[in-house]
Amino acid sequence: MAEATIGVFGGSGFYAFLEDVEEVKVSTPYGEPSAPIVIGAVEGNRVAFLPRHGRRHEYPPHKVPYRANVWAMKELGVQRVIAPAAAGSLQPHVRRGDFVVCDQLVDRTSGRAATYYDGPETTHVSLADPYCPELRSVAIERGRELGITVHERGTVVVIEGPRFSTRAESRWYARAGWEVINMTQYPEAALARELAICYCNVSLITDYDVGVEGVPPVSVEEVVQVFAENNERLRDLLNAIVPAIPAERGCSCGTALRGAVVGH
Numbered sequence: 001m002a003e004a005t006i007g008v009f010g011g012s013g014f015y016a017f018l019e020d021v022e023e024v025k026v027s028t029p030y031g032e033p034s035a036p037i038v039i040g041a042v043e044g045n046r047v048a049f050l051p052r053h054g055r056r057h058e059y060p061p062h063k064v065p066y067r068a069n070v071w072a073m074k075e076l077g078v079q080r081v082i083a084p085a086a087a088g089s090l091q092p093h094v095r096r097g098d099f100v101v102c103d104q105l106v107d108r109t110s111g112r113a114a115t116y117y118d119g120p121e122t123t124h125v126s127l128a129d130p131y132c133p134e135l136r137s138v139a140i141e142r143g144r145e146l147g148i149t150v151h152e153r154g155t156v157v158v159i160e161g162p163r164f165s166t167r168a169e170s171r172w173y174a175r176a177g178w179e180v181i182n183m184t185q186y187p188e189a190a191l192a193r194e195l196a197i198c199y200c201n202v203s204l205i206t207d208y209d210v211g212v213e214g215v216p217p218v219s220v221e222e223v224v225q226v227f228a229e230n231n232e233r234l235r236d237l238l239n240a241i242v243p244a245i246p247a248e249r250g251c252s253c254g255t256a257l258r259g260a261v262v263g264h
Helices: 068-076 133-145 169-174 186-195 222-246
Strands: 007-009 022-024 037-042 045-051 080-089 106-107 155-161 178-182 197-206
Touching: 037 222, 045 068, 045 222, 068 186, 080 133, 080 186, 080 222, 106 186, 133 197, 133 222, 155 186, 178 197, 186 197, 197 222
Parallel strands: 007 045, 007 080, 080 197, 106 155, 155 178
Antiparallel strands: 022 037, 037 045, 080 178
């Protein structure tokens, strides 16, 4: 089977990234991934790409096969995952077209299969810092070099979907001080941690959530339009991030399971 060391999950409106690719079908104990994975090269680095919603967006956020997707990346040898995603802003200073390299998340989903450890081995992996600091630093630095407006930290609240928030919910999240709202960051980030994969989110802000004062309700048309307008900037950023990733990991993501298993 073909191999890659870096993986990219494509979000809403971002269904293709690499050129001159080899398509790989990976079966997992958790079913089929959202789509066949394609592998190509970015400046000599082998990169695997998978659109998390499928190639035709056939998987809504609550039905994305997250466990299969992340497991398939691990099967291919991926150690680092970059996870761009369409997201809404909860704060006026985080504007449409901005990029947010999140450092925290809040899970407000319900009923999703969110772990590989269902027993009998009991494992409690720390998610205190859900995003890899090493990858985050690379993404922030490269974004600024490209002249992209990058927020170097932000908390994303992950809602169940597929509906958007009520005004009351959105105001609640905004008053908590959170910056970003999204439907897919959990359990994707947690599953990557359980497999000791470095994981970095880059949120592309496509809209203001309804709790932001004076804005109309978000629409799918608006989200798709803003993402399409910024796809080239996202590709440029990914192409800049990949070759800048250090060959050896200097973070603690690779040792996430150390001390996490009960009784060991």
